[in-house]
Amino acid sequence: MVQVLITVLLAGALSPEQSHQLAERYNVAQAAIGQRNYVKANTDLNALVRDFGSSEFGDEMRYALAETYFNLGQYDRAADIFNQLLGRPHHPYIKPEAMYGIAISEMMRGNFKQARITLEQLSKQQGYDTDDRTNFALGVLYYFLKNYDQAAAKLNGLKLPEAKFYLGKVYSATGKPLPALLQFRAVTDDVPNTSLAVMAHFAAGQALFINHDYDGAQAKFQFFADNFAYSPLADYARYFLGCAQIAQKQYASAIDNLTPLVSSDNSVLAAHANYFIGCADMALGQAQPAVERFQRVRANYSRTRVSGYADLQLSRAVLATADTAQALLGTSQLATMFKTGDLAGTGNYMSGVIYYQLGQYGSAARQFETILASHGGTGLREPACAMLLLCLSSSGQCDKGAALGAKYVTDYPTDSTEWRAKTLYFLAECFYFDRKYNEADDFYQQAYAHPASSDISVYARLGRCYSLYHLGRLNESVRGFRNLVNARLGDTAFTISAYLGYGYSLFNQKEYLKALDVFEPLQKTFPGEEMATVPAYFYAGYSYYQLGYYGQAVDAWSELINRFPADATRAPEAAFRSGDTYFKALEYDKAISMFNFVIERYPFSQFGPPSQALIAQCFYNRKQYLDAVREYQKFVDLYPADAQTPSVRRSLETSYYLAGQEDSAVMDDFLKRFPQSELAAEGQYNKGKLLFDAGAFVQAIAELQKVVVTSPGLPIAADAQLLSAEAYARMMSWREATQAYQKFLDYFPQHEQRAGAIFNLATAYFNSGAYEQSLRHFRTVVDSFPASEFAESARKNADISRKRLGAAEGEGEDAAEPGAPEARPPDPDADPAAPLPAPNKGDNQP
Numbered sequence: 001m002v003q004v005l006i007t008v009l010l011a012g013a014l015s016p017e018q019s020h021q022l023a024e025r026y027n028v029a030q031a032a033i034g035q036r037n038y039v040k041a042n043t044d045l046n047a048l049v050r051d052f053g054s055s056e057f058g059d060e061m062r063y064a065l066a067e068t069y070f071n072l073g074q075y076d077r078a079a080d081i082f083n084q085l086l087g088r089p090h091h092p093y094i095k096p097e098a099m100y101g102i103a104i105s106e107m108m109r110g111n112f113k114q115a116r117i118t119l120e121q122l123s124k125q126q127g128y129d130t131d132d133r134t135n136f137a138l139g140v141l142y143y144f145l146k147n148y149d150q151a152a153a154k155l156n157g158l159k160l161p162e163a164k165f166y167l168g169k170v171y172s173a174t175g176k177p178l179p180a181l182l183q184f185r186a187v188t189d190d191v192p193n194t195s196l197a198v199m200a201h202f203a204a205g206q207a208l209f210i211n212h213d214y215d216g217a218q219a220k221f222q223f224f225a226d227n228f229a230y231s232p233l234a235d236y237a238r239y240f241l242g243c244a245q246i247a248q249k250q251y252a253s254a255i256d257n258l259t260p261l262v263s264s265d266n267s268v269l270a271a272h273a274n275y276f277i278g279c280a281d282m283a284l285g286q287a288q289p290a291v292e293r294f295q296r297v298r299a300n301y302s303r304t305r306v307s308g309y310a311d312l313q314l315s316r317a318v319l320a321t322a323d324t325a326q327a328l329l330g331t332s333q334l335a336t337m338f339k340t341g342d343l344a345g346t347g348n349y350m351s352g353v354i355y356y357q358l359g360q361y362g363s364a365a366r367q368f369e370t371i372l373a374s375h376g377g378t379g380l381r382e383p384a385c386a387m388l389l390l391c392l393s394s395s396g397q398c399d400k401g402a403a404l405g406a407k408y409v410t411d412y413p414t415d416s417t418e419w420r421a422k423t424l425y426f427l428a429e430c431f432y433f434d435r436k437y438n439e440a441d442d443f444y445q446q447a448y449a450h451p452a453s454s455d456i457s458v459y460a461r462l463g464r465c466y467s468l469y470h471l472g473r474l475n476e477s478v479r480g481f482r483n484l485v486n487a488r489l490g491d492t493a494f495t496i497s498a499y500l501g502y503g504y505s506l507f508n509q510k511e512y513l514k515a516l517d518v519f520e521p522l523q524k525t526f527p528g529e530e531m532a533t534v535p536a537y538f539y540a541g542y543s544y545y546q547l548g549y550y551g552q553a554v555d556a557w558s559e560l561i562n563r564f565p566a567d568a569t570r571a572p573e574a575a576f577r578s579g580d581t582y583f584k585a586l587e588y589d590k591a592i593s594m595f596n597f598v599i600e601r602y603p604f605s606q607f608g609p610p611s612q613a614l615i616a617q618c619f620y621n622r623k624q625y626l627d628a629v630r631e632y633q634k635f636v637d638l639y640p641a642d643a644q645t646p647s648v649r650r651s652l653e654t655s656y657y658l659a660g661q662e663d664s665a666v667m668d669d670f671l672k673r674f675p676q677s678e679l680a681a682e683g684q685y686n687k688g689k690l691l692f693d694a695g696a697f698v699q700a701i702a703e704l705q706k707v708v709v710t711s712p713g714l715p716i717a718a719d720a721q722l723l724s725a726e727a728y729a730r731m732m733s734w735r736e737a738t739q740a741y742q743k744f745l746d747y748f749p750q751h752e753q754r755a756g757a758i759f760n761l762a763t764a765y766f767n768s769g770a771y772e773q774s775l776r777h778f779r780t781v782v783d784s785f786p787a788s789e790f791a792e793s794a795r796k797n798a799d800i801s802r803k804r805l806g807a808a809e810g811e812g813e814d815a816a817e818p819g820a821p822e823a824r825p826p827d828p829d830a831d832p833a834a835p836l837p838a839p840n841k842g843d844n845q846p
Helices: 002-009 016-034 038-052 058-071 075-087 094-108 112-123 132-144 148-155 161-173 177-190 195-210 214-227 234-247 251-263 267-283 287-300 306-319 323-337 346-357 361-374 381-394 398-411 419-433 437-449 457-470 474-484 492-508 512-525 530-547 550-563 573-584 588-599 608-621 625-638 645-660 664-673 678-693 697-710 715-730 734-747 754-767 771-784 791-808
Strands: none
Touching: 016 038, 016 058, 038 058, 058 075, 058 094, 075 094, 094 112, 094 132, 112 132, 132 148, 132 161, 148 161, 161 177, 161 195, 177 195, 195 214, 195 234, 214 234, 214 697, 234 251, 234 267, 251 267, 267 287, 267 306, 287 306, 346 361, 346 381, 361 381, 381 398, 381 419, 398 419, 419 437, 419 457, 437 457, 457 474, 457 492, 474 492, 492 512, 492 530, 512 530, 530 550, 573 588, 573 608, 588 608, 608 625, 608 645, 625 645, 645 664, 645 678, 664 678, 678 697, 678 715, 697 715, 715 734, 715 754, 734 754, 754 771, 754 791, 771 791
């Protein structure tokens, strides 16, 4: 509403120039919000409030600013601004909007009482009593207050993806995992590739876990861990996966998943991970490791609730060890207690350096972080910070390195050791590779200006020149690179980088003849260095092209194609037209050659997307599906926003599926990459079915459950669950079979095989000795499905169950009398998709 009104009001008291400036800057901020770039939007809106806050449009800008604070998780700041707007609204329509903002901010701060009061006031405003946002906010409030019926009433029917998410949470909390899964699936379909979709995937796993469906929880959390490792929830997914495995007695796998979490910065998560690893160790009979785990929880996380449970488990674990083990535990505790003094942290630093040399940057970073956190008063602080920044830069965590390093040099501004120059240089590198070139420029300058910069000064100057190049300050970059080309002749990589930067800068200045004078000698000076020759040939050809010397351009590019075909770049319109002609004549090899000319030379020209799509289509038409997959994927990677992308994605899935029909390894890869595709569901089911047919029932169940939890709304999910139940029955795991059949009945109550499933459920109960349950379910078949093929057998088997139940209770016939049914596994030669054999059809088999 605010965006609409500001557009209308912009014709107000501001001058035309001011109005134009305000509208333009406001639209930029709104575009950032639309892209979910709330940091940029917040910066832009703060500037707008500063410049135009006293105008008649101040309220609208402050409201938008408060929204960005809310979306950044700064709820206190958001609430302050919303309250200011509510207290002094310049326009009447702002008041209810501010009330809504206050309500949701207070809710996120945990102040539910104030949120409820504000929402009740808001619902009295005209039009807001039926507004979807009001109902959504009330639904979320009721969810947090655990008033689930009221929450469902408010959230049901709302189209907002957030409303569907919280409705799924309500269903999860009220023991309805299937409706919860369907709501979460709707969220991932509505807003894919968003943080809300990632949260929905995680919440789906939680819904299964808290409702004790550990097979399904394992499948879902494994999917999350494989596909969303970057998410802040990834560690929690590993935690739930490990706990689900403990519930299924898969202790070794649980330990593998929980172990990385013991070093988590989240003390509660680390404490719980240690605790459950200890429990798994105990279950495996490894008492001493369990003692150490429980002791760690008690000593390091004494303020967590799980610490009390650890104390109890510790007593059990110690009793299971011998005196020697107890003595070892005591010495371990003493070694942990004394970690101070002049040598404190030295072991961590040396370990970190070794880890870095081995390329294990994450392990190295943790060692240096330990020094900063625990030994910051020693002389190792500055070297540890510099090495930590190097590790983060080397591992691609440049944003984290930039944030950490900037805070460090602010907290310790006066360090004068020789390591400070390295710290500044590695900090500049983090900013550079995070594409924040202004900040990189500043820290590069600080690095080479530092008194102790002798060994890194020239590298800092090179980094600064590349920053200037990216900032478009080409005159400065040309001068800088020209002064560096002879600065480190003994360092080949440095010299090549300086020459390339010099040539790039001249090229972008359109000084093509001068650029040729750089690129052509570079090819000859470093003929064996790919980092020199590939860009040199390419930009030499491109310079000739810009000068109109097309023959020389083709010669240079041909040399590059012949020597380094994977790095070629090419694209004239004639090549596309020629390729299209070849394609229509079914001469696919020549078509591919021409289209590749376009893609590799000018991938982002107007001919790039259709060329890439037709390359893939050539392979598809020749039934070379794996090649088609590769080319369709290349299209998606190169042109994610192109209008053809949705249809190309469908073709990619189809090609992958068809290739998977010929190669099981490809099908496995297809299932990992497109887990929510309907074709993937079919492929996943077939994978499980093959394992079932081969008698690998445990593995079959694991694969079939992936269908159930990933595609619960598809018909094939029911087949997967039913086949899972049959697998348990084949293994004579009657308790698990009853649970699996009951899950099928709960999830798919309208399924056409419901009668057979109830009959098989009764059979499983009989085989497990639960005659009362078997009697009840056989009677259900008789009463509810009298016309089914199972009715007659169910009637007879109900009588057998009744007799067996009476015998067990000491009444009626003896349980072991001749002719009484005996619990036996189903016929192993039976069709695995068919129901279990009817109890009365064999001689003595229920």
